[in-house]
Amino acid sequence: MTTNAISLMASPRRGHYDAIVVGARCAGAATAMLLARAGLKVLAIDRKPYGSDTLSTHALMRPAVMQLWRWGLLEPLLKAGTPLIETTTFHYGDNEITIPLAPGSELPGLIAPRRTVLDRILVDAARKAGAEILHEVAVGDLFADTRGRVRGIEIRAAGRAAVRVGADIVVGADGIGSLVAKCVDAQPLRRGVVSAAHVYGYAPVEPGAGYHWYFRDGIAGSFIPTNDGLACIVASVPTGLFDQRFRLGHARARMDVLEALSPVLAAQAAQAPKDARLQAFRGVPGYIRQAHGPGWALVGDAGFFRDPITSHGISDALRDAESLERAILDGSEAAFAVWQRQRDMIANQILDTTDAVAGFDWTLDDIGERHRRFSAVLKAEVQALAGQPMPTRRAHSPASRSRTHRAPANQDEPPASVGQTLNRNRTGARR
Numbered sequence: 001m002t003t004n005a006i007s008l009m010a011s012p013r014r015g016h017y018d019a020i021v022v023g024a025r026c027a028g029a030a031t032a033m034l035l036a037r038a039g040l041k042v043l044a045i046d047r048k049p050y051g052s053d054t055l056s057t058h059a060l061m062r063p064a065v066m067q068l069w070r071w072g073l074l075e076p077l078l079k080a081g082t083p084l085i086e087t088t089t090f091h092y093g094d095n096e097i098t099i100p101l102a103p104g105s106e107l108p109g110l111i112a113p114r115r116t117v118l119d120r121i122l123v124d125a126a127r128k129a130g131a132e133i134l135h136e137v138a139v140g141d142l143f144a145d146t147r148g149r150v151r152g153i154e155i156r157a158a159g160r161a162a163v164r165v166g167a168d169i170v171v172g173a174d175g176i177g178s179l180v181a182k183c184v185d186a187q188p189l190r191r192g193v194v195s196a197a198h199v200y201g202y203a204p205v206e207p208g209a210g211y212h213w214y215f216r217d218g219i220a221g222s223f224i225p226t227n228d229g230l231a232c233i234v235a236s237v238p239t240g241l242f243d244q245r246f247r248l249g250h251a252r253a254r255m256d257v258l259e260a261l262s263p264v265l266a267a268q269a270a271q272a273p274k275d276a277r278l279q280a281f282r283g284v285p286g287y288i289r290q291a292h293g294p295g296w297a298l299v300g301d302a303g304f305f306r307d308p309i310t311s312h313g314i315s316d317a318l319r320d321a322e323s324l325e326r327a328i329l330d331g332s333e334a335a336f337a338v339w340q341r342q343r344d345m346i347a348n349q350i351l352d353t354t355d356a357v358a359g360f361d362w363t364l365d366d367i368g369e370r371h372r373r374f375s376a377v378l379k380a381e382v383q384a385l386a387g388q389p390m391p392t393r394r395a396h397s398p399a400s401r402s403r404t405h406r407a408p409a410n411q412d413e414p415p416a417s418v419g420q421t422l423n424r425n426r427t428g429a430r431r
């Protein structure tokens, strides 16, 4: 029996959406969920499988937990077996400072869900709100009208003609290597100067453990309790040291760092099964990119990246998803300008205070002060979030909203084949 090779690529149900989101993890799935809850027709596309893992040590700080609580997703995360974290301990050399996590506040503690759990719950919530989410489908290009306004995406699969899908706005939530940012030539507003490498793996942990953050001259580490009775154990070093010391094997070099930080931490890491995989991230300096332009916006790591050492990327992604939703619902240029101004203000503070730790130019005498500066930024961020209205739930009818992102006349027809594609990498130049 012969079987014809067929492409199993899922296809979008419509030819046109109010919003298309490229990437469906914490920034993309959250944006899709919020827009769909507000009544927009939303498509989100991710090239990775539903519920798959990604490079991340997934420790959530208070702003992320607060957002998830506001959106009604903290309970599903706890029900999925994500342990509640009630203390955080800073180890500065041999000194320990343990901080209880805000007893009496509306949040019961912090959480560090595996990305297989967090991203899946965000996708489920987006689908429940009516968003269409396609996994294992890659966006290959954007297309624009003759005035350069982005009008939609092109999806390609081997052996099939490219499919064009139109949208009033295309949101790039496609991470560090953002195709959307490249296609629209989003300008860098700021580049960080330092980067750190992080090498991590999982080992069994007793219930009730808290976060632990370890620092000694030139090295750092963390212990992050997560799902399935495991803790994520991380060794962090400047990228330069990673290039020298980890070249000959991640496992031994990571264990050397953990032993130097704390014999207790190293012993916990040694509980991992012998064949347990390690994940390594060599480091990327932080950046802030232009966040929007005609027919497009960037959210999450696509628009702003800071070193993972302060565990703030997911908080940034969720916060910016909610404020971007407000700008999209408003639809005016002024609303997008305000959104970018607010994002830049907090992003600059987060990048400054993160690079002050990720640069490893501190001593055990001043690292505590650098953490207090970061903590003050977090506190202000939480206060700002608490003062914001809860996100809209179907208060707007997309048809009746006044928007600058107007769709072509026939919303369900695929867009006409005219219009230039934007991917410079594919063609060498815009066409």
Ligand SMILES: Cc1cc2nc3c(=O)[nH]c(=O)nc-3n(C[C@H](O)[C@H](O)[C@H](O)COP(=O)(O)OP(=O)(O)OC[C@H]3O[C@@H](n4cnc5c(N)ncnc54)[C@H](O)[C@@H]3O)c2cc1C
Pocket: 022, 023, 024, 025, 026, 027, 028, 045, 046, 047, 048, 054, 055, 056, 057, 058, 059, 060, 061, 137, 138, 139, 140, 173, 174, 175, 176, 178, 179, 198, 280, 281, 299, 300, 301, 302, 308, 310, 311, 312, 313, 314, 315, 317
């Ligand atoms: C080693 C490491 C540790 C970290 N630890 C923490 C931590 O402890 N706490 C924390 O808060 N943050 C942490 N972060 C940061 C956090 O992981 C990121 O900030 C967060 O993942 C950003 O989410 P995102 O949705 O913007 O992008 P991503 O999570 O990168 O998702 C982007 C998605 O877009 C998809 N995509 C890309 N291109 C296309 C395309 N052309 N077509 C279709 N889909 C596409 C990708 O498949 C991907 O699924 C860490 C990061 C690293 C690297």
